[in-house]
Amino acid sequence: MDDGNPLIGIAAVGNGQAATLMSVAPTVLSSLNITSALTEPPMTRAMVRRVVVLELDGLGWGLFQQRAPLLRNVSSLGNLSSALTAFPPRTPTGTAMALTGHDMLHNGILSSNDRTLSQPTFLEIAEGTGLSTVWIEGDRSILSSETELNVDTNGDGSVDNEIFGSLIDRLDDGTDVVLAHFHSIDDEFHRTGSGSEGLALAMSRIDSYIGQVVEMLEASSTPSMLMLFSDHGLHDVSGGMGEHGSFRHEDMYAITAYRTFGTHAVEVLPSISIIWGGSVMEVMDLEELEAMPYLEESYAIRSSHGEVTSLFRGVMVHDLIELKAGSLQFTSLTFSAGDGFSLSLPWEWAEEGAGTIIAYRQDGAPLAGGEGPFRLVVPQELAGEYNGQYCLKDVTKVEVVA
Amino acid sequence: MRGLWAGLLVLAAGVLLIGAGLIIFTLVERVVPPDDDWYLVVRAPGTEGTIIGMDELRLIGNRTVEMVLLGTGEDGKPHLYTGLLLKDLAGHLNVTDYGSVTVRAADTYSKKLTRQQVTDHDVLLAMGRDGKDLAGRSDGGNGPVRLVLPQEAVGTYNAQHCVKWVSEVVFE
Ligand SMILES: [Zn+2]
Ligand SMILES: [Zn+2]
Numbered sequence: 001m002d003d004g005n006p007l008i009g010i011a012a013v014g015n016g017q018a019a020t021l022m023s024v025a026p027t028v029l030s031s032l033n034i035t036s037a038l039t040e041p042p043m044t045r046a047m048v049r050r051v052v053v054l055e056l057d058g059l060g061w062g063l064f065q066q067r068a069p070l071l072r073n074v075s076s077l078g079n080l081s082s083a084l085t086a087f088p089p090r091t092p093t094g095t096a097m098a099l100t101g102h103d104m105l106h107n108g109i110l111s112s113n114d115r116t117l118s119q120p121t122f123l124e125i126a127e128g129t130g131l132s133t134v135w136i137e138g139d140r141s142i143l144s145s146e147t148e149l150n151v152d153t154n155g156d157g158s159v160d161n162e163i164f165g166s167l168i169d170r171l172d173d174g175t176d177v178v179l180a181h182f183h184s185i186d187d188e189f190h191r192t193g194s195g196s197e198g199l200a201l202a203m204s205r206i207d208s209y210i211g212q213v214v215e216m217l218e219a220s221s222t223p224s225m226l227m228l229f230s231d232h233g234l235h236d237v238s239g240g241m242g243e244h245g246s247f248r249h250e251d252m253y254a255i256t257a258y259r260t261f262g263t264h265a266v267e268v269l270p271s272i273s274i275i276w277g278g279s280v281m282e283v284m285d286l287e288e289l290e291a292m293p294y295l296e297e298s299y300a301i302r303s304s305h306g307e308v309t310s311l312f313r314g315v316m317v318h319d320l321i322e323l324k325a326g327s328l329q330f331t332s333l334t335f336s337a338g339d340g341f342s343l344s345l346p347w348e349w350a351e352e353g354a355g356t357i358i359a360y361r362q363d364g365a366p367l368a369g370g371e372g373p374f375r376l377v378v379p380q381e382l383a384g385e386y387n388g389q390y391c392l393k394d395v396t397k398v399e400v401v402a
Numbered sequence: 403m404r405g406l407w408a409g410l411l412v413l414a415a416g417v418l419l420i421g422a423g424l425i426i427f428t429l430v431e432r433v434v435p436p437d438d439d440w441y442l443v444v445r446a447p448g449t450e451g452t453i454i455g456m457d458e459l460r461l462i463g464n465r466t467v468e469m470v471l472l473g474t475g476e477d478g479k480p481h482l483y484t485g486l487l488l489k490d491l492a493g494h495l496n497v498t499d500y501g502s503v504t505v506r507a508a509d510t511y512s513k514k515l516t517r518q519q520v521t522d523h524d525v526l527l528a529m530g531r532d533g534k535d536l537a538g539r540s541d542g543g544n545g546p547v548r549l550v551l552p553q554e555a556v557g558t559y560n561a562q563h564c565v566k567w568v569s570e571v572v573f574e
Contacts, residue, residue: 113474140513149514
């Protein structure tokens with residue numbers, strides 16, 4: 001968690017479900033199974049092979065809610081959320097936050113005059129791992145980054161259709177990560193205000209493009225994610241026009257939405273999320289757990305079915321928590337299983353030497369289906385004690401409660 | 403270091419051209435000329451790419467146009483910009499077969515124009531303002547070459563389209 005970012009506090013106060021635009025980059029990267037140093041939690045753990053990101057310039061959360069009927073394909077993506085943008089709410093500041101996953105203090109874009117990012121975009125990070133990427137723009141760059149530009153070739157007064165054409169080409173040629181930035185909602189709002197027919201037309205046109213992208217991704221055999229975000233909203237000003245850049249809810253609340261396609265085809269690595277303060281601090285998969293120091297001991301587990309003794313190998317819960325949260329004192333830990341069942345234990349039960357582990361091997365083999373791949377194993381305090389109710393099977397989450 | 407690498411790449415490609423005459427001029431790296439020896443790379447369909455140094459650019463680019471730049475960091479007042487019109491650059495190099503022009507900067511920022519925008523308006527690769535050469539990036543300036551194009555109408559923002567530190571012009 002980035003303590004230097006004032007927006008996190010605002011998000012917590014302003015809207016219970018609001019995230020910030022910073023979650024866009026970690027969501028894109030984690031869905032492609034790319035590890036990054038970004039601390040914002042991803043919106044989903046789905047695994048895909050291709051990500052299509054659409055930036056709808058100027059589609060504020062408020063405008064979206066007002067005009068949702070015009071944006072039926074956006075609404076039906078599901079996973080819609082308001083998301084705070086940077087201040088001042090401008091295209092470069094909001095775009096930089098979404099693309100780097102860092103707040104403005106750390107990404108180098110503090111105003112619309114700044115162009116040079118001090119953090120890599122998710123496109124650059126993905127490209128570094130060997131994936132093909134493209135950033136499709138209108139007739140100029142937004143930030144200093146490689147972009148494919150488009151001009152109004154057919155002379156209809158908008159570049160959106162040319163941008164859409166480039167997007168379709170890139171879906172066809174199998175580019176792994178595609179970002180396309182559509183401008184006309186912002187353009188029309190500036191020119192003619194929130195109630196204008198021009199804006200309504202721009203919104204329906206972009207929505208129909210999104211419908212076509214959804215159809216293509218549905219028909220494709222490549223597991224994909226469609227991610228959508230806006231850089232900021234706008235508000236009406238006198239003269240029937242629109243503007244943004246102020247600290248007001250219309251400008252500051254942007255939108256994020258995503259949907260995955262065909263993800264069943266991808267093997268999702270089992271993992272454990274460590275949660276603190278309502279955010280995922282760390283996601284550890286089996287490989288990462290196996291790389292940690294382990295405890296291997298004989299544990300007796302007694303339940304109503306009797307007592308079974310086996311050799312469990314696992315990571316001490318204490319080590320796992322200390323790794324991310326430091327050696328702080330917590331009051332309790334809540335463990336959740338894949339089926340949603342959860343269990344809270346006092347922190348002392350997990351303290352050093354308590355022998356409470358997240359087990360990943362039993363008698364030398366991976367845990368049996370249904371019991372693993374990860375199981376909480378709490379030792380008996382006294383021989384013969386019932387401890388089976390604490391030994392939660394298929395653990396997927398550990399939440400630290402301060 | 404990256405700048406030097408790109409510069410060397412350009413020179414190497416240029417030498418190969420002279421030697422073989424057949425090698426296609428392709429640049430993977432963005433062109434980043436050294437601040438004290440700036441040049442422009444011009445690419446056009448069917449040609450291998452041309453490198454034009456500042457001396458030659460100044461020689462062929464002596465048009466002066468009054469222009470207002472509006473946007474962050476600009477004063478919104480008329481100034482006299484001197485340089486080479488994009489349409490004259492096309493004429494100078496005999497480039498006739500193109501539909502659009504992309505102007506790219508050393509920092510990867512870029513702007514694309516339709517052929518009509520280039521031929522119907524004064525779109526300038528400016529090298530001077532009010533009689534003084536534009537300062538380079540290391541001196542805190544926007545030059546030595548900056549794209550300057552007119553406002554669409556009085557009062558409209560155009561500064562964000564005026565690419566600083568121009569190092570490449572691509573006719574497509
Ligand atoms: Zn914008
Ligand atoms: Zn705007």
